[in-house]
Amino acid sequence: MFQAAAWLISQFYNLTSDYVSAIALVAVVIMMLIFPLTLKSTKSMLEMQRVQPEMKRLQNQYRNDRQKLNEEMMKLYQEHKVNPLASCLPMVAQMPIFLIMFRVLRHLTLLGSDGTFNPGYISKTSKLYMSLDKSKEMLSVGLDLSLTPIKAIQASPGKGVVYALLVIVLMGLYFVQQRMIASRTVSPTMSASQQKIMQYLPVFFGLFQLFFPVALVVYYISQTIVRIAQQQYITRRFYRGEHSLGQQAQAASAKAREIAKQDGSGGGGIFGQMKQDLAKAKEQPKNVSKPSPTVSKRVTPPKGGATPAKGKPTPPNRPKPSGQSRHPKPPRG
Template sequence: MDFKKTILWAVFSISGIMLYNNWLVSDGKPALFGGPVASSPIAGEKANTQKPDLPIASSASGTPLVAQTPSVNSGSIEDSAKYQLQNDVLELQISANGANVVDAKLLKELTEDGKPVELLQYNPLHKYFARSGLIAMGNADLPNHTSTFKLVKTGKDASGLSFVTLASERGGVKLEKTFTLTPGSYVIEVSHRVTQGGGVNTPLVLYTEIVRDASQEKKIGPFNGAFSASTFTGPAAYTEKEKFNKLEFTEIDKNKISIPTQVPAGDPAWIALVQHYFASAWIPSDKLARDIYAGKIDNNLYRIGMQTPLGVISQGVVVEEKARLFIGPQEERMLESITPGFALLKDYGYLTILAKPIFWLLENIHTYVGNWGWSIILLTILIKLVFFPLSAASYKSMARMKEVQPRLTAMKEQYKGEPQKLNQAMMEMYRKEKINPLGGCLPVVIQIPVFISLYWVLLSSVEMRGAPWILWIQDLSVPDPYYILPVIMAVSMFVQTKLNPTPPDPIQAKVMLYMPILFSVMFFFFPAGLVLYWVVNNMLSIAQQWQINKMFGKKIAK
């Protein structure tokens, strides 16, 4: 019985820790549990509005570089001309100053007021954009993300794809950037064409960066989302060797990050900025070695980037280096098709091994049902069938416990004030009656990892965003607006408690009585899809437990 108490207190403790963790995050403080973090190869970089000489990581060829990377505040992106590039899912604005992607609207992902989600932005309130350019050793003046680019050509290429080509020439080196969009794709093909016109005679390096402030998405839920679930927002990097690394903004501030800096030629690698449901990422070609770096470049402004050394380019020679820029939703099947490891942008946390097959099953059910709410219900039934033998054994154990409840009460009176003798008598009775007092806890303990995995599936899946079920549930990814499902869940848990045998320990009995209230309060802030799963699971459990109790009742009557 002591072990049973331990399980109950563990459940309460974990629930309390989860609530406290979400409160910390909502209050702008570091979370209790952080993912892997990483260190910038540009350690020691300070905020500066001038053009500082910034120490950059040693190139993949082993040559240390000290490149002049202009500050983000040089030039005026807001006042420069903008060139539009659009397909049926993505609308981009590319600035003449730097040829940076400074605005990106996801045309099929809508906000609460029906407008397209504006993922990339450059305005006084929010800065989030993608940039690229050339650097070299010393103070070489090369085309970079602050140079003025002129429109060379726009329209459709020979394949009918929309494109924009911008060019800038500085220090005898010309850089042409061509952005090409494929219909239905969130991936922009970006070509960097470098022409050496007799300028610097030192190794050139192409850099591709994503820059963002540390602002968080608006929390959904009561109390300004103070108890809403928190997802990761910040830079991330992937390499074949180190896999997926997340970088917390707070850790970058403290210069306590470490990421793999050198990527050999032929190995896939990419850098990204991640937020709830959406991400942007540079995916350079893997034909050359690359370097990854990250850091803080100004007050509340951070970057993650990748350098590709182009070597010394002879006069009159043209070198073209291609990269892909992804700006879009974290749709799992789409991410898997883009590049190795890209599906990791959709972060399920430490239970990915369970969460991925759960999402796979849920997605396959949805292909037949066409509604995510009914898909969750069918998934719950399937999970219940998988656990049916275990649950049946558990409910039989609880029914047996209920059967011997009068004898337990009598023992308690008989050995009042003698807890050791009471415990011995109870254990002897359990042995003779072949009852496992812990049998009722086992299904709950085993289902906790499944529950947490499903929680992250529903929380992380952009597929659930704005997905309706029936009537008042018009978005399964946010809490029930009228709290009907949490109330139903509380009632179902209360019914389950009444079907279970009353614990002999008064404290334990009170804990079991108040547990439905505690859980219902917690579920007020959980996504409606998750509460729907738990309600259906409880209904099925009640039906199963009632039937087993009925069978044992007839047995006792005989």
């Protein structure tokens, strides 16, 4: 897989003879290949949102019976032909691609002990390899793609501003993409704290890019631009018209949020369910009768003549000795 990704970059470099163009074209191709999965997952997510009021009703009805709740939820999914796992397809597909491209681009931009490139995963006869082999810079559009923004700023603050601007552009694109998604898909199970975390994720991700080669920043910028265009297409396809699937899903989500407020759960997904379980535990009566101590049922007395601690045992009947009584009667006068 690493060789295949490097080969794709090499082929685009053969066409353009430019590193930035080759990396950007690879990002476009990958996003276009994943787009059918994105469409499928978006449709599945909207169908899930459309049945959320019914899901909330079932959760309230069977809140004390998890097994029955799972059975009813499965019936609901089958009735509406909803696959709850389909919305995870793009994430499952993109994670290995993300790791592969990260490693390939890192190996293309790593400098050896002699301060020159020794590209990995690509053929030594390729044009890309020969352009990088024994070179000290990966120059394109006036930038050294092997430099990290933080090193570029430290080496030359004036020139490093351009590298920092690329990171700022990436964070801005992430914000645009996230707002596009959040404006139409507000989950009734997402708490306010979770929404704030999602808002600041682009900042954290952008700050991480200060410590990675600019080649990766170029790849992520290209990828995010394509993703924004895809989100615009999704908005037109699923949210246009009052009776569209997206509009129905938004109305159902609003209804589910009202049900959650009336129920007092307030959403929150797994964390909300944990809060409900804790609340139920607190509602249980505190004055629970303590179990009575176990009383020994031993019949024979223990060795050493010790008697049980609880109560006085009835002495066993001993046979009277034959002959004279222990207490003789006084003599008669």
